[in-house]
Amino acid sequence: MATNPSGSAAKALALFLKDLKSELRTRYAINAIAMFAVVTVFAVSWAIKGTGLSADLQASLLWIVIYFSSLSGLAQSFIKEEESRTAAALRLYASSEVVLLGKLLFNLVLLFGLNLITIPLFAIFINFDVVNFPLFFTVLIIGSLGLAVVTTFVAAIISKASVKGALFAVLSFPLILPLLVMAIAGTKKSLTEGLSFAAARMEIQVLIAYLIVMAVLSFMLFDAVWND
């Protein structure tokens, strides 16, 4: 049997490219995520009717939109494999670490795509005014990484269940709550005049620690979740 010298990264890239190709052809997750983000931002914009929101509220709204939009789309990568019954072939041909890496990469791209839609909409319709850009993007990137890791892992757990949507929200919310609290606090500081990057050191440290813990746990537990 001929075997390429390529490692897990190349195999995960093959899975990512397959998911990307499938997604661009079926729009299974993109439409759900984009619609949720656009509708939510317009609803909030309509409700506040141009009045300025505090940094607290702006930061909270941003992460609520990112969280709920990701809930509506990021679980699809695993759910689709189970519902279309392609998971058996994937289990047979790909190792669990390759599946986790590939799906995580795909969800990361979806999430950063969501951010690319959401943030300009916030800037235009919610008068979202970032003061400290390096801090804002640091919190956004680390927070999105953590969100993608947790939602990918929880999606794998719930993909075999019968009430997937409800279970996904119920399981993911307590896991993501610490991330949301820190991401909102960090984002708020990036929207506040006169605060330096160092002012959000604690939030960034917690976000990084959270990301590392969740990534390690996901890689330790995923084999049992995927194969049992």
Place this chain on the structure above:
Amino acid sequence: MNLSLTLDGLAKEYPGRPVFSDISARVKSGERLVISGPNGSGKSTLVKILCAFIRPTSGNFILEINESRLTHIDLRAHIGLVSPDMVLYDELTALENLAFFSGVSGRNFEPAAVENLISDVGLGGRGGDFVGSYSSGMKQRLKYCLALLQKPELLILDEPTANLDERGKGMVEKIIGSHEGIVIIATNEKSELEFGDQSIRLGS
């Protein structure tokens, strides 16, 4: 290649419902093992156990390749599977499916060899079509293409001629007859029972 598959006292039980118990057999290179039995007797369950999709309640199975002894998930890399439970991606073309499964398992994908294999299973000229546009018989033929692509030591066929026409059934007979490794066939078709050098009858 010195190849043997040993099933040692395999049993499967769901809560309150035993499916089968004490399944044992030893199959060597070039031999075919037929698993038969009525609906619900556990043929597909046994296939899933051998592919490590589910665990047996008790017992074990080991594939020996020369000096290596493989079981459960380690065995997957040596399996070619054709089963109603294994579905390929409708939104990809046949060639894209084959390239993907080669890539994700880290094997070489040689387009010329794949084109030949696609022709051999009767899909010549249709490799660029979306699998979603295939008939159920064509999808079954593509599963054979995928199963044979990696030249597996262990070929597992669950309902091997499902959805196939007479020519397709002839193709399956030829594949089973020419495979150099071990072939396991789970079937209810009387004509397919003849393929086996050994047989296991479930539910009796």
